[in-house]
Amino acid sequence: MRRHGMTTRTTRRGVLKGAAAASAVLAFPAVLRAAPSQMVIATGGGKLEETYQKVIYAPWTAKTGIKIVGAPNTSAKLKAMVEQKAYEWDLCQVAAEFAAQAAQQGLLEPLDYGMIDKSKLLGGTAHPHFVMSDVAAYHIAWNTKNVKAGAEPKSWAEFWKAAGRRGLWKRPFQTMEVALMADGVAKDKLYPLDVERAFKSLDKIKSSTLFWNTGAQSAQILIDGEVEVSATWNGRVHDPKRAGAPVDYHFNQALFVSDAWAIPKGAPNKKEAMEFIALAMSAQSQADFAKHIPYGPTNTAALSLLDAVTKEALPSSEANFAKGSFLDVTYWADNGDRVGELFNKWTL
Amino acid sequence: MAGGYAWLLAAPAAFLALFFAWPLVRVVWRGFTDPVLGLGNYARVFGDGPYLRVMLNTIETAATVTALCLLVAYPVAYVMAKTRGRWLQIMAALVLIPLWTSVVIRSYAWMVVFQRRGVLNDLLLATGLVDAPVSFLPGALGVHVGMVHIMLPFMVLPLLSSMRAIDGTLLRAAEVLGASPTKVFWRVFLPLSLPGLNAGVALVFMTSLGFFVTPALLGGPQHMMAAVLIEQQANTYLNWGMASALSSTLLVVTLAIYVVYLRVSGGAADAALVR
Structure with a gap:
């Protein structure tokens, strides 16, 4: 509570005033503490x-x-x-x-x-x-049983056109960026986001997209074949892929997050x-x-x-890093609330 | 209440004042003062953003879940009220056991049932009712079934206690006076079970308004509930003024609905008993 905080400050000031001899010590708390x-x-x-x-x-x-x-x-x-x-x-x-x-x-x-x-x-x-x-990556992943080898989407544009159902995160960050890349925006020209263009791009796939809520969910729907392709984070599909689950991914046009x-x-x-x-x-x-x-x-x-x-x-790593681009955290700090509101409105 | 024992309430009242009422006052206050004094947050809530739509969604979902819970729970409670001994214990256990499992786990379990290669689709495909898997998720069906499953005990228990308190001689008196079983139910049993019904409806409806996990996991983005919006504002955007304004709006809406419900149901109960 703020009031409590003020009391603490007053007390500290009182101590400083009252104990003049101690002030030299208190001036260097980091040294003596x-x-x-x-x-x-x-x-x-x-x-x-x-x-x-x-x-x-x-x-x-x-x-x-x-x-x-x-x-x-x-x-x-x-x-x-x-x-x-x-x-x-x-x-x-x-x-x-x-x-x-x-x-x-x-x-x-x-x-x-x-x-x-x-x-x-x-x-x-x-x-x-x-x-x-x-550095983690939000990238394209697919179910290897339902998507034949070689037929996997190589880019977000292909991801948008992929047959079947696709999965995207139910949040604006990262999802807006990939929507723009799907519409042809270059990976280094994303910011400031063209919000209207991103929504128009998302409109095209709204009815065939499962918007997942958590990273664990994104991996589960991919592995269970609930969706053919999905955006997910590499940490979520790395271990299942190694363990032999029917899932694969690549870093093309990945969005790097930290x-x-x-x-x-x-x-x-x-x-x-x-x-x-x-x-x-x-x-x-x-x-x-x-x-x-x-x-x-x-x-x-x-x-x-x-x-x-x-x-x-x-x-x-050098090879993978060249394939993607970094999320602009400053953009989201400045615009998150506003774009988030528009995104929520779009989803309804 | 006997006036002499009112002091017994002093400790709980102080506890509530300190840990419930005071924080609540601060939340409401914050909605008007953060980031600046004024109605800015409320202008956004009642503006053309997603907020009102989500409030309506929330109320609609809570109302549907409450109605479904009542439909399922009333017969269950009715049978339980007529049962004694071992069978009652078994039924009570069946009603209560789901309460011991976390809401998150139960929501994930429903995902397993409803997904494209899930139990339900396997069954439908095997029986030849459908040729291709049906997409149940994300969807209203999942949200409603998942929420009803979680809320059911909160409807059954108050109904049961109310029904068990009904004096059997009243029912027999009605029969003796020539009422048909249907008439006995509608004119005597149902009105006497209304206190439990009202408690159950209020409990399920209020709790459903604040649901978070189940609609988030089983519902699509269009099933967003108020709690999700409030969480986003509080946690993701650290906009506590807006989170407070949304919470206060939900609180006022809830109270308003409750007051109206009490008036209507109270009136209905009186009317049923007087008729």
């Missing part, structure tokens, strides 16, 4: 968190003695935390387009790129308030959080992560630590 014994990091959980535990949390704890506690990265919670100055997280990993939105509302701490090395990062991944940590590390504005252990992000963004950490989950590194130096087979599955 003991390092925390644990930090809370909010992520998407599941396999992602398990992997971080293995490849980043464990080395971090070994190095600093600071334990890591996981938490779900519920987006509304970030806002509530910062508004009420009651911090439960020291840092978080969220979808980059959400980070951009949160940064715009002043909910994130500026990152210290003196501590986090951005010299090797992919262009556009280091933002003042968040840094993108991986998760990002960020620190809630005013969070107490800022210095340690920056150090953690610096470690997480290192080539070694990112390479180790990519060996477990097929989300490619944003640190290009990580690629040289990976073998050819692993790189084949990663959206940000």
Whole structure:
């Protein structure tokens, strides 16, 4: 509650006024404050968190003695935390387009790129308030039993014309972009989105499209043959394909999306959080992560630590990265609510 | 109520005031003040965006689900009310067991039943009723069946408790006085079961208005419910003013419908008993 926050501030001011002798100490809290014994990091959980535990949390704890506690990265919670100055997280990993939105509302701490090395990062991944940590792809996938080899859609235009039913995400981000590519917009000329043109393109397939809600659902409808072709994220079909499920995919005209590390504005252990992000963004950490989950590194130096087979599955390996384009998170931070409203209206 | 024991309510009342009423006041307040003081959020809600349409969708879906629940639950409760002993226990268990499974899992289970290569289509194809799989998903059928399945216990239980409280001698008296079984049901049993029916209808309707997972998974984009819009505003766009305005609108609509329903059903109950 805001009132509670104000009380805290007043108290702190009172302390500063009353204890003049202590003011010298309080001026350098970062120097004198003991390092925390644990930090809370909010992520998407599941396999992602398990992997971080293995490849980043464990080395971090070994190095600093600071334990890591996981938490779900519920987006509304970030806002509530910062508004009420009651911090439960020291840092978080969220979808980059959400980070951009949160940064715009002043909910994130500026990152210290003196501590986090951005010299090797992919262009556009280091933002003042968040840094993108991986590259996933929203791409074309198909059921190999129902779509004959060679007949799979090579582009979004072909995806739009594919026989049978197709699947797309029930959200405007990414779906609007592929609708424009289907209508012939070049992958590097997507922004600012021509919203009307995207809806006209979507109109053509509305009746033969199943709009799915979650990534798990997109993989399930593909594998079960509920749809012939679907857009999905590479992390959702990579493992099933390897396990022999009737699903395949490619990166042509893929739209690259990211998760990002960020620190809630005013969070107490800022210095340690920056150090953690610096470690997480290192080539070694990112390479180790990519060996477990097929989300490619944003640190290009990580690629040289990976073998050819692993790189084949990663959206940000040289060969795959050239086939697609990045989602413009700033566009969505500026226009998400407005375009989202139009999208909801279009779906009804 | 006996005045001497009113103090017993002090603790729950304080709890509700602190953890329910006060947050609610803040939500309503926020709808008028975030991002700026004024009616901006409400102008959007009642403007030509998707919001009113989704509100209507929500009310329509909740009303359909409530009606279907009542149709299914009334005979079930009726039979249960007439049953004693082991069979009653078995029936009660069958009604209650679904409550122990999460709504998400049950919604996914319905997806398995309804999908193109699902159980239902296999059955239809095997019996030759259809030549090609029918596309049930996403669709209204899935949404309604899924929601009715989840809400059914909330209709059966109040109906059952109301029916079991009905004094059997009243029914026999009606019979003795020459009423046919149909007449006994319509003129005596049904009116006496109305308290349970009203409670069940209110419970199912109100809960259905806030449904999120089932319509999101089983319904198409055109089946969007108010809760989905509110979640989008709160979580995706961090537009809490708009989320508050939408929540407050849904709350007022719900209360208004409830008041009207109480008037109508109360009137109907009185009329049925007086006739």
